[in-house]
Amino acid sequence: MFGFRAYSLMGAAAIGASVLMGGLGFVGATQADELSKRVAFPEGYASTFKNYLSLDRTGNDDQIIRLFANETAVKAAQAGEPLPDGSVLVGEIYKARKSEAGEVIESSLGRRVRDKFAAVAVMEKRSGWGRAFPDDLKNGDWDFAIFSPSGERLAGKDVNSCRSCHAPLKDSDHMFSYEHLSAK
Numbered sequence: 054m055f056g057f058r059a060y061s062l063m064g065a066a067a068i069g070a071s072v073l074m075g076g077l078g079f080v081g082a083t084q085a086d087e088l089s090k091r092v093a094f095p096e097g098y099a100s101t102f103k104n105y106l107s108l109d110r111t112g113n114d115d116q117i118i119r120l121f122a123n124e125t126a127v128k129a130a131q132a133g134e135p136l137p138d139g140s141v142l143v144g145e146i147y148k149a150r151k152s153e154a155g156e157v158i159e160s161s162l163g164r165r166v167r168d169k170f171a172a173v174a175v176m177e178k179r180s181g182w183g184r185a186f187p188d189d190l191k192n193g194d195w196d197f198a199i200f201s202p203s204g205e206r207l208a209g210k211d212v213n214s215c216r217s218c219h220a221p222l223k224d225s226d227h228m229f230s231y232e233h234l235s236a237k
Contacts, residue, residue: 090206092177092198095123098143103127106233109165110146112218115157117167119145122234130235135226136178138194142228144174145202172207173200174215176228190216192227 095102102121110116122130126140149165150158158166175198183194190213197215199207225231 090198091179091182092175092196094173094198094200094204094206095141095143095175096204098123098141099145102141102143105236106230109149115149115151115165116171117147117149117165119147120230120233121145126234130231131237133235135193136228138178138180140178142176144176145170146172146174170202172210173202173204174198175200176215176219186216188220190220192216192219193223195219195227 098121102123104119104121105127106120108118110118121143123139123141126136126142129136129140147167148169148171150168152158160166176195177198178193178195180194182196183191186192197212197219199210199212199215201207219227219229222228228234
């Protein structure tokens with residue numbers, strides 16, 4: 054759910070609802086939904102977490118994302134360390150405003166203009182969580198969930214696409230935005 058250049062709600066590496074094979078096991082879409090239920094919606098994150106980055110979402114030409122991190126994550130990143138157990142990252146995902154012709158509207162700064170608040174993507178790190186996944190979906194001990202703006206879990210969202218997009222990012226603790234979070 055989140056330090057993330059392309060924090061992938063629909064996924065730069067969209068996988069769909071097919072069964073994914075890899076390593077010694079597999080994680081199907083239904084099992085992935087069940088696993089993501091261990092990631093809770095972080096009530097009050099907008100006022101208690103640090104908003105460390107807001108940008109046009111790469112890999113999603115019609116979205117904007119605002120990124121937040123809890124104190125556990127911020128302290129570790131600013132110390133130049135991997136994020137520890139208990140780190141939570143949040144991405145507020147917004148649709149970009151579009152013209153009547155359906156084209157994304159950009160401001161005079163060349164940035165997308167924020168429109169409807171669409172979803173909240175959450176990445177949470179807990180000891181041992183990574184053991185449930187084959188290598189191609191493993192993100193250390195991070196897992197992902199997607200919620201509505203009001204906090205209800207969005208059923209049917211493919212969090213395997215989040216997992217597969219972030220999995221290669223081992224050198225940045227599976228985050229696209231570690232450098233931004235680590236800035237003091």
